[in-house]
Amino acid sequence: MKVRVEDTCTACGLCVDTCPAVFEMGDEFAQVIGEEVPAEHQETAQQAADECPVEAIIVE
Secondary structure, three states: OOOOEOOOOOOOOOOHHHHHEEEEOHHHOOEEOOOOOOOOHHHHHHHHHHHHOOOOOOOO
């Protein structure tokens, strides 16, 4: 599973709070840590994407 954060991110921090093993705050918006989401974090990464208020997280 791969995820990416679009530049429509508003830097609310919800994804980082939900799944800090996969997301971190960058200078302007959230960003993904690493290339692939580890299996043990896929459920919470998907939850972060589902709960993103501006739908900026894309799951691939």
